[in-house]
Amino acid sequence: MNQAASELYQSTVLDHNRSPRGYGELSGTTHSAEGFNPICGDRVKIQVIVGQGAIKEIKFTAQCCALCRASASVLTEVMGGQPLSFAKSLSLSFQSFIQGDAQPAADLAKSAASAFFAIKDYPARAKCVLLPWHTLSSSLTDQLTVSTEPKE
Amino acid sequence: MTRLAPNGVLDVKALRGEFPVLARDIRGKRLSYLDSAATTLKPLCVINAVDRYYRHGTANIHRAVHLLSEEATGLYEATRTAACQLLNAADEREVVFTTGTTGSINLVARSFVKPRLKAGDEILLTGMEHHANIVPWQMICEETGAKIIVAAINDDGSLDLASFKKLIGPRTKFISCVWISNALGVINPIKEMIDAANAAGVPILIDAAQAVAHVPIDVQTLGADFLAFSGHKLFGPTGVGVLWGKLQHLDAMPPMLGGGDMIKTVTFEKTVYADAPAKFEAGTPDIAAVIGLGEAIRFVTEDVGFKAIHSHEESLRNKAEAALRDVVNLKIIGTAEPKLPIFSIVMGNIHPHDVGSILDSYGVAIRTGHHCTQPLMARFGVQATSRASFSIYNNEEDIENLVKALWKTQELFA
Numbered sequence: 096m097n098q099a100a101s102e103l104y105q106s107t108v109l110d111h112n113r114s115p116r117g118y119g120e121l122s123g124t125t126h127s128a129e130g131f132n133p134i135c136g137d138r139v140k141i142q143v144i145v146g147q148g149a150i151k152e153i154k155f156t157a158q159c160c161a162l163c164r165a166s167a168s169v170l171t172e173v174m175g176g177q178p179l180s181f182a183k184s185l186s187l188s189f190q191s192f193i194q195g196d197a198q199p200a201a202d203l204a205k206s207a208a209s210a211f212f213a214i215k216d217y218p219a220r221a222k223c224v225l226l227p228w229h230t231l232s233s234s235l236t237d238q239l240t241v242s243t244e245p246k247e
Numbered sequence: 248m249t250r251l252a253p254n255g256v257l258d259v260k261a262l263r264g265e266f267p268v269l270a271r272d273i274r275g276k277r278l279s280y281l282d283s284a285a286t287t288l289k290p291l292c293v294i295n296a297v298d299r300y301y302r303h304g305t306a307n308i309h310r311a312v313h314l315l316s317e318e319a320t321g322l323y324e325a326t327r328t329a330a331c332q333l334l335n336a337a338d339e340r341e342v343v344f345t346t347g348t349t350g351s352i353n354l355v356a357r358s359f360v361k362p363r364l365k366a367g368d369e370i371l372l373t374g375m376e377h378h379a380n381i382v383p384w385q386m387i388c389e390e391t392g393a394k395i396i397v398a399a400i401n402d403d404g405s406l407d408l409a410s411f412k413k414l415i416g417p418r419t420k421f422i423s424c425v426w427i428s429n430a431l432g433v434i435n436p437i438k439e440m441i442d443a444a445n446a447a448g449v450p451i452l453i454d455a456a457q458a459v460a461h462v463p464i465d466v467q468t469l470g471a472d473f474l475a476f477s478g479h480k481l482f483g484p485t486g487v488g489v490l491w492g493k494l495q496h497l498d499a500m501p502p503m504l505g506g507g508d509m510i511k512t513v514t515f516e517k518t519v520y521a522d523a524p525a526k527f528e529a530g531t532p533d534i535a536a537v538i539g540l541g542e543a544i545r546f547v548t549e550d551v552g553f554k555a556i557h558s559h560e561e562s563l564r565n566k567a568e569a570a571l572r573d574v575v576n577l578k579i580i581g582t583a584e585p586k587l588p589i590f591s592i593v594m595g596n597i598h599p600h601d602v603g604s605i606l607d608s609y610g611v612a613i614r615t616g617h618h619c620t621q622p623l624m625a626r627f628g629v630q631a632t633s634r635a636s637f638s639i640y641n642n643e644e645d646i647e648n649l650v651k652a653l654w655k656t657q658e659l660f661a
């Protein structure tokens with residue numbers, strides 16, 4: 096594989112795409128949201144059970160590209176069981192690293208999410224990776240749908 | 248300078264030298280530009296014509312007696328002559344410069360069609376239209392209570408011509424249809440469609456956005472009422488296009504934009520509009536782009552020619568089709584002939600955006616998505632496809648690179 100493709104589609108990413116973790120529906124969800132990218136048609140649904148200030152369970156369903164699916168899978172893996180405060184700061188760090196100038200927080204850099212860091216150099220695909228993360232954030236703030244594009 | 252070899256065949260190697268972008272290195276790879284249906288690359292002669300206007304002769308047109316303005320006006324109007332010849336129009340006044348196909352269609356919708364519509368009237372389109380040939384009609388339908396009727400597309404991507412003809416009825420007030428599908432490359436039986444419209448006395452517009460760089464156009468033989476194209480799909484600059492319309496229609500149409508250059512006299516009580524085409528060209532147009540388009544028309548008709556284009560593109564189509572047929576798990580949507588070398592590809596469950604990214608990493612530039620034809624995508628039950636579209640400067644190496652990168656994509660996601 097050549098360099099650009101191997102940066103974007105690292106083995107972790109391919110593996111999560113092939114056998115996504117946390118895929119499916121939850122019952123007894125306390126928070127959920129759907130994310131949609133109208134540009135490419137990607138759709139993600141994130142369902143969460145929050146209790147005692149932590150994400151007790153998290154699952155997703157999706158119709159989307161490999162980057163988006165792998166990102167959602169990694170998201171459920173790194174967020175499961177974590178305190179809400181950790182989930183929020185990790186999300187924030189990921190988003191501001193990918194779309195801004197911020198350095199990744201230490202927790203983020205050593206998490207599986209670091210497999211997506213190369214996306215920073217491919218802005219056209221950054222939305223694919225970020226969609227599940229945006230969707231989780233909005234579910235936690237009880238916004239029911241989220242779009243990668245501005246509201247009309 | 249001619250780009251044909253002595254035997255009349257396109258000298259692709261020499262031709263490629265005319266397109267500076269082809270010399271670019273894309274992430275360390277040779278560029279295989281297979282996105283000409285979105286926009287064609289620009290030859291040096293066009294780039295130079297635009298550069299010359301800014302560098303050597305900037306002036307506004309139709310407004311001053313000084314030398315620079317006279318030169319600019321001359322070059323601008325020379326493009327009208329060139330476009331008139333390109334389309335074999337009967338009269339130069341039938342050639343209106345617009346911002347592109349989208350601008351042309353909107354002008355006809357607003358100025359020609361809307362005043363004729365009442366509730367219950369119908370506008371006939373086909374199921375393979377670009378959004379540019381759907382949304383303007385929806386907008387005027389919403390305002391008038393008219394409605395859009397859509398002719399069906401067959402499983403092979405061809406138009407169901409019988410259904411198209413049957414849908415033309417007493418309520419049909421206008422027909423607008425694409426000549427060549429940008430998403431599938433399928434070429435519609437445009438002459439039969441126009442004849443059917445004429446027989447019913449219904450005016451018809453042809454969206455020639457994809458046709459203009461690939462097939463010769465003769466509006467007098469075709470017999471349509473309007474035809475639209477964009478300069479940037481004909482090796483010309485962005486920002487300019489053409490609306491050709493029958494003079495009697497253009498004369499009857501009110502202007503859409505008011506302003507300078509479209510008047511005979513103005514007082515605060517009343518303005519007398521100029522005649523077509525000036526009536527539709529209010530304000531300072533994209534003069535450089537119009538001049539560039541003139542050079543692009545010269546390039547395509549004199550240096551290359553549609554006969555050589557056709558034989559080169561047919562050869563590319565046959566070779567690409569054969570090579571793509573061997574790739575496992577690959578389906579092409581839109582196989583009906585005749586068609587251009589445009590391939591709308593679906594690869595099993597692999598999302599087109601992943602295909603696009605992997606291909607990009609091999610220097611292969613394709614378009615992924617719905618190609619501004621969402622209803623057509625829905626017709627074939629997909630959200631999106633990966634589209635490879637070829638043009639005169641493509642060669643067998645591009646086909647090889649495409650196929651190789653598609654195989655790599657398969658391996659990666661297997």
Ligand SMILES: Cc1ncc(COP(=O)(O)O)c(C=O)c1O
Pocket residue numbers: 284285346347348349350377379380425427428429454456457477619
């Ligand atoms: C068939 C067709 N119609 C209309 C358009 C719109 O052209 P433009 O965006 O240049 O106005 C396109 C361009 O993609 C096209 O392919």
